[in-house]
Amino acid sequence: MKKLKFFNKIMFLVNSLAAFLLLISYLLPYLPPKSFATLSVLSLGVPLLILLNILFFIYWVLQVKKQMLLSLVVLILGWSYLSSMYKFSSSKKVENENNISVMSYNVRLFNIFEWLPNKTVKADITELIKKEQPDILCLQEYRTKDPVELNGYYGYNTTFNNAVKRGQALFSKFPIINSGSLEFSGTSNNVIFADIVKAKDTIRIYNVHLQSSGVNTDVEILKKETSGQLFKQVSKTFKAQQTQVELFLKHKSKCPYKTIVTGDFNNTAYSYIYKEIKGDDLVDTFEEAGNGFGKTYDFKFFPLRIDFILVDESFTVNGFKTFDNKLSDHYPIKATIALD
Template identity: 70%
Template sequence: MKKLSFFNKIIFVVNSLAAFLLLISYLLPYVPPKSFATLSVLSLGVPLLISLNIIFFIYWLLQVKKQMLLSLVVLLLGWSYLGALYKFSSSKKIEEPGNLSVMSFNVRLFNKYNWKPNKTTREDIVDLFIKESPDIICIQEYTRGTPITLEGYASYNGRYTKDVKGGHTIFTKLPIINSGSLEFEDTDNNAVFVDVVKGKDTIRVYNVHLQSAKINADMTNYINSQYSRDVFIKRVKMAFQKQQSQVEKFLKHKSKNPYKTIVAGDFNNTAYSYSYKKILGDDLVDTFEEAGNGFGKSFDIKFFPLRIDFILADERFKVNGFKTYSDVNLSDHYPIKATLNLNK
């Protein structure tokens, strides 16, 4: 530090703080939000912390300063985190017999309250589904008040289903032999599932929508005032604690499932969170990490490459493709699609 200029000393102090927070964040997947809610909020900022440490490393490297080792060591310790943030390889796209395509999309009630100026959002989303023609479509924030019809698809909860909350539905071209819902307490959120048959295999598909922290796409709302930041943190803490209870209920249900499993949906949390880590478990893989590319940003928020929508697949599937539809501006989320195959 003695040989550093005053400016560089300030830079190194900020660098040290960013490195420390990133190091602490490596513990987040193992810390239940109910035990340490404040720390769990940090999971939303991990993409920023990774980016800052990369910038600091490059800054010191260009000056040939040993301070570059701080961020370098911390980044290397969390090497797997980099894969969850950004995939340097190009998207995998393998066409072969037996492929199964799964799309997930939070449609935000088909723009029911005119958040976007587009007056044909509902029709445009239907056109997207028809054009892409995935075998399975998991929709979050679906309104049964204005249901959609997709020719060639069966659905569960696409229209009124007794004792099941609206908001989430599954459309599929495959025969449905069983279906149901996991009703989460004290919330509008839930999870629905179907058992479908493909060839000789039965596959369980979950469509999960975890508790929302109601994050505004314009992050400046939380930066401009202390009050907004305090409200934001309190809201996120409460949401993540609820998510823990929802995940526990989901895992209890999933543990009794005898079939190969696909879990899709809006987790309202990142790949660095306790909720994600628990759902992923030891038997599922993140299809983005297997076959995606770039940041995989799935939520339209300023300044942040936030990936909170996932398609997780049983490790017995081969992941033949993954796509984020970042050019589809029909919701505050972007659609995602994975291509799977059981012929490993």
């Protein structure tokens, strides 16, 4: 440190802070938001912290400085975080006659409030679904007042008592023999489920939409918010999410079938929320067969993956795709799986 020039001393101080915060973030999946609400907010910034530490590592390498070891060690300690954010391997695609395709998509009410200038969002989303023909389709923020017309699917959806009639929807090419909804108090978010039959197997599908922070990601709007206000809002959201997840896990624990959990978690793979939902018995299909950043949310500052398809370990993951269709503030994802 003494041999560093003044500018590099400042750089190393910033590097040390970024490394320390990333190191602390490795504990976040084990810290319940109800007890560590403010600290849990850090999980949203993990992708940025990873990118910063990579940049600092490259910076010191180019200068042949031993300070490169700081970020290198922290990144190695969190290698699973790196693989969760970015998959270096190419997308896996295995053809199998037993394959089942599962698509999840937060459609943001088909753009009825014209967040996007595109006037044909609903038609474009419908066309995408018809082109991809997923065997199982889970939609969040689905406008039940103006449903999508899909042939060849069994369907189940929930409607909330509000002006736009929004909820979640689940469609299946396989017969649905049971379905229901897990209602969360004081919110329009919820979880719906359906039991489907494929050949001799019954499979439980959960379509999850956890509490949203309600924070507008528009840069100009964010500038008007104080950091205290943002932290308070997100902390409150994560506490609500924990309550919602506890309700979901209680319901899931009674399920006798192989399970698929899809949807918009409104949280990252570095969070307590994700860890609890994934548990020890589910596999993240992106980590198994995806590639690249796997970005699922249109966040301006760094790639965010907050939409997931998690499947029982009994399934083999034969493919995963993240679409780049700009028809919502989320991007659709699709996994291809097969029962062993």
